[in-house]
Amino acid sequence: MATRRRETKRQPHPRVAVDAVLFTIEAGTLKTLLVKIKQGPFLGQWAFPGGLVQVGEPLDTAARRELYEKTGVQDLYLEQLYTFGEVHRDPAAHTVAVAYFALVPPGAHALTRGDKYAEIAWFPVSELPELAYDHNAMAITAHQRLQAKLSYTNIVYSLLPPEFTLGELQTIYEVILDKQFDRRNFRRKMLALGLLKPLRKMRRGAHRPAALFAFTRRSPMNVEVL
Amino acid sequence: MATRRRETKRQPHPRVAVDAVLFTIEAGTLKTLLVKIKQGPFLGQWAFPGGLVQVGEPLDTAARRELYEKTGVQDLYLEQLYTFGEVHRDPAAHTVAVAYFALVPPGAHALTRGDKYAEIAWFPVSELPELAYDHNAMAITAHQRLQAKLSYTNIVYSLLPPEFTLGELQTIYEVILDKQFDRRNFRRKMLALGLLKPLRKMRRGAHRPAALFAFTRRSPMNVEVL
Structure with a gap:
């Protein structure tokens, strides 16, 4: 000391x-x-x-x-x-x-x-x-x-419930990046990142039924690009 | 003061x-x-x-x-x-x-x-x-x-000359990541990242002629994944 x-x-x-x-x-x-x-x-x-x-x-x-x-x-x-x-x-x-x-x-x-x-x-x-x-x-x-x-982590998992639609995810990306994405392009690119898994369940309610997704992990992880 | x-x-x-x-x-x-x-x-x-x-x-x-x-x-x-x-x-x-x-x-x-x-x-x-x-x-x-x-930046540009082959780039990736890549997969994934531009020139020498590439920028830049 x-x-x-x-x-x-x-x-x-x-x-x-x-x-x-x-x-x-x-x-x-x-x-x-x-x-x-x-x-x-x-x-x-x-x-x-x-x-x-x-x-x-x-x-x-x-x-x-x-x-x-x-x-x-x-x-x-x-x-x-x-x-x-x-x-x-x-x-x-x-x-x-x-x-x-x-x-x-x-x-x-x-x-x-x-x-x-x-x-x-x-x-x-x-x-x-x-x-x-x-x-x-x-x-x-x-x-x-x-x-x-x-674009290379699952950082937004903390803003989403365990099950969410791609539309809810897209809204969060659009708010943080302050830009609009084409719905189909966003869906294709997000799924290619390997951060999400489809849940084989649908959200039903006032709108058209929408497929539910979850993050493959709900702790910090990076994308494997290569 | x-x-x-x-x-x-x-x-x-x-x-x-x-x-x-x-x-x-x-x-x-x-x-x-x-x-x-x-x-x-x-x-x-x-x-x-x-x-x-x-x-x-x-x-x-x-x-x-x-x-x-x-x-x-x-x-x-x-x-x-x-x-x-x-x-x-x-x-x-x-x-x-x-x-x-x-x-x-x-x-x-x-x-x-x-x-x-x-x-x-x-x-x-x-x-x-x-x-x-x-x-x-x-x-x-x-x-x-x-x-x-x-996987998301051009960080290795400082290890490569202005013009290089994809084989030279792959060697650097393999040394740093301590793993082997399939040549065609590596080529496809690297080009998809948008960090490289083809130079329409060939390296000629003892080996088979190989296409030359350059980084689109030789200062730090991130990949635009989305």
């Missing part, structure tokens, strides 16, 4: 923070969770929930702790997104931010804002205000990663 | 390091660059080149600086891999390591080892010794990322 303390204090070094970018789809809109800062140089601005990593605390533990303390959200799979190291991103001190992200079903988590924040809210990703720190850049990186992952 | 210094010193926090995982293919073998430590608790062990980030230094600048100081390698595109935050990965102090990786052509960079290191060498990825810190885990993460990126 003596060694550790001495080494830690020997010279100034950047601080380490964690931030969490949560996405959901609500009423056909891709949204992300922000908290409104009520003190310091970013007073009145919105930011992703996050904070400093403590000595002796693993990064993903810190990310889950900060997310819980600032929003009340817990019990979800946070995936590391990217580490942001621009020197002046935090005017208080050189702070390296390890960002995490996750997709959550709408309404699945009750929100409780932390004491240091004035408000907490879901914002449409396409209409974010000017955020604190470099969080606008973080939002863009997170959205791009989410979009890219649609 | 006063604020920054106070904030930096207020409480102990983890240190930030950068490490660089370089891959090359030499004589049909995937290799990675290591330096041998000659002091401290990891004396005599091999590690990826890296070191602490300085206050006021951007992460990727630190990664390039450490790589240059420890190996003499410079002028290459380092891509951020992952940030490792296991608390005891460095026995000297809690140190968060932001790892970078790159693919380099064999022999393209002359090596000059830094003063703090006993040796520098390329090791076959399949036969790494027990490395310092958590660098065996870092090697696995880097290799997995490299393998995954083969």
Whole structure:
């Protein structure tokens, strides 16, 4: 321990923070969770929930702790997104931010804002205000990663029930990618990715009966393209 | 500046390091660059080149600086891999390591080892010794990322000349993925990814003439699967 303390204090070094970018789809809109800062140089601005990593605390533990303390959200799979190291991103001190992200079903988590924040809210990703720190850049990186992952992973399983129609899946892809797909092309390409299995069951209701599908796995997996 | 210094010193926090995982293919073998430590608790062990980030230094600048100081390698595109935050990965102090990786052509960079290191060498990825810190885990993460990126990016362009045959490309894929592909299946799948363009030229020599290809772009790009 003596060694550790001495080494830690020997010279100034950047601080380490964690931030969490949560996405959901609500009423056909891709949204992300922000908290409104009520003190310091970013007073009145919105930011992703996050904070400093403590000595002796693993990064993903810190990310889950900060997310819980600032929003009340817990019990979800946070995936590391990217580490942001621009020197002046935090005017208080050189702070390296390890960002995490996750997709959550709408309404699945009750929100409780932390004491240091004035408000907490879901914002449409396409209409974010000017955020604190470099969080606008973080939002863009997170959205791009989410979009890219649609084509080689089963990442959207967390937004869908165990059984769903290809139409429901297509809607989610269209909302996240902000583009329309031809129904037959989308169906052909999705099935070629090998992420889905047909269930030999139909959804019946007000509309024409539609075939039901499931993900082959409901934990993170990548497509085998080659 | 006063604020920054106070904030930096207020409480102990983890240190930030950068490490660089370089891959090359030499004589049909995937290799990675290591330096041998000659002091401290990891004396005599091999590690990826890296070191602490300085206050006021951007992460990727630190990664390039450490790589240059420890190996003499410079002028290459380092891509951020992952940030490792296991608390005891460095026995000297809690140190968060932001790892970078790159693919380099064999022999393209002359090596000059830094003063703090006993040796520098390329090791076959399949036969790494027990490395310092958590660098065996870092090697696995880097290799997995490299393998995954083969299927949705043009990452191997840096290992190939501007014009190449599909046989040369297949060899690189087989070395990195450590598996054999059927020639016609590989050809069909690669062309479907849209990363290559045929050049309407042939390579002539000792073997049967072979069609030449180029990457549609020689900078990082992702496949459009959907």
